[in-house]
Amino acid sequence: MKNLQGKKGLVVGIANENSIAWGCAKAFHEAGAELAITYLNEKAEPYVRPLAEKIHAPIIMPLNVQNDSQMDGLFNTIKQNWGKLDFLLHAIAFAPKEDLEGRVVDCSREGFQTAMDISCYSFIHLARLAEPLMTNGGALLTTTYLGGEKVVEHYGVMGPVKAALEGVVKYLAAEMGGKKIRVNALSPGPIATRAASGILDFEELLQLARQRSPEHENVCTSCVGAYARFLVSDEAHLVTGSIAYVDAGFNIMAV
Ligand code: 0WD
Numbered sequence: 001m002k003n004l005q006g007k008k009g010l011v012v013g014i015a016n017e018n019s020i021a022w023g024c025a026k027a028f029h030e031a032g033a034e035l036a037i038t039y040l041n042e043k044a045e046p047y048v049r050p051l052a053e054k055i056h057a058p059i060i061m062p063l064n065v066q067n068d069s070q071m072d073g074l075f076n077t078i079k080q081n082w083g084k085l086d087f088l089l090h091a092i093a094f095a096p097k098e099d100l101e102g103r104v105v106d107c108s109r110e111g112f113q114t115a116m117d118i119s120c121y122s123f124i125h126l127a128r129l130a131e132p133l134m135t136n137g138g139a140l141l142t143t144t145y146l147g148g149e150k151v152v153e154h155y156g157v158m159g160p161v162k163a164a165l166e167g168v169v170k171y172l173a174a175e176m177g178g179k180k181i182r183v184n185a186l187s188p189g190p191i192a193t194r195a196a197s198g199i200l201d202f203e204e205l206l207q208l209a210r211q212r213s214p215e216h217e218n219v220c221t222s223c224v225g226a227y228a229r230f231l232v233s234d235e236a237h238l239v240t241g242s243i244a245y246v247d248a249g250f251n252i253m254a255v
Pocket of ligand 1: 065188
């Protein structure tokens with residue numbers, strides 16, 4: 001289904017082929033979109049560049065969201081090359097290991113600020129830079145997790161950070177709706193990725209999701225990609241401010 005033909009999109013958050021962002025990028029590409037792909041740093045580049053080349057991404061650039069000049073450089077390149085942006089996907093998260101593994105009550109100020117800056121504020125920053133390029137409307141998509149809504153064991157400080165991100169989705173959706181810029185969050189069930197490997201007993205989370213979800217299945221990145229493709233397409237033009245679960249129904253269960 002080529003429902004993104006002619007669209008230009010930015011994908012932030014590919015670390016390797018297991019990344020949720022990669023599942024989404026493939027779906028966007030298959031639907032006809034042209035993509036700008038970023039990689040975190042030199043260490044990540046050898047994993048990300050070949051993937052970006054596989055989907056013929058015309059823009060492949062480094063981006064650490066804490067680096068303002070990289071942020072500006074990326075958007076200048078997008079402006080020069082395309083003169084517009086139709087959608088972006090923000091699929092990144094980070095918290096220092098010691099803060100992630102401890103109790104929220106013990107989280108350091110610095111750890112909390114870092115987690116919030118990289119995992120939440122960066123979405124606001126990307127939205128602000130994207131806005132002037134979305135003159136015909138657009139779609140901003142981020143990634144959250146049920147642990148932002150309910151207490152999930154071992155999710156730690158990422159829980160409050162995702163709660164804040166979900167709040168940001170709603171406020172941005174309200175603020176940008178007049179310009180036909182839609183803002184949504186995907187909320188996938190647990191998927192074994194690099195980021196997930198930082199969460200203690202992640203295997204148990206996968207197992208619980210299989211056992212307790214109505215569909216008794218774990219989620220794959222291409223399933224998330226299929227929903228993401230819809231959400232950034234014009235077919236979803238009346239969908240904004242939503243938390244879009246792709247979790248085999250796990251979120252409805254009392255557990
Ligand atoms: O179960 C899961 N895997 C779920 C993930 C369930 C529900 C939601 N999510 C969310 C995550 O919280 C995150 O927001 O999906 C998003 C994508 O996560 P992922 O695909 O699970 O993880 P991964 O493949 O590791 O990609 C996240 C990437 C980082 O990878 P590493 O492994 O190097 O930490 O986020 C990027 C980085 O590439 N990243 C940054 N990008 C730019 N600037 C930064 C940064 N400062 N820090 C991390």
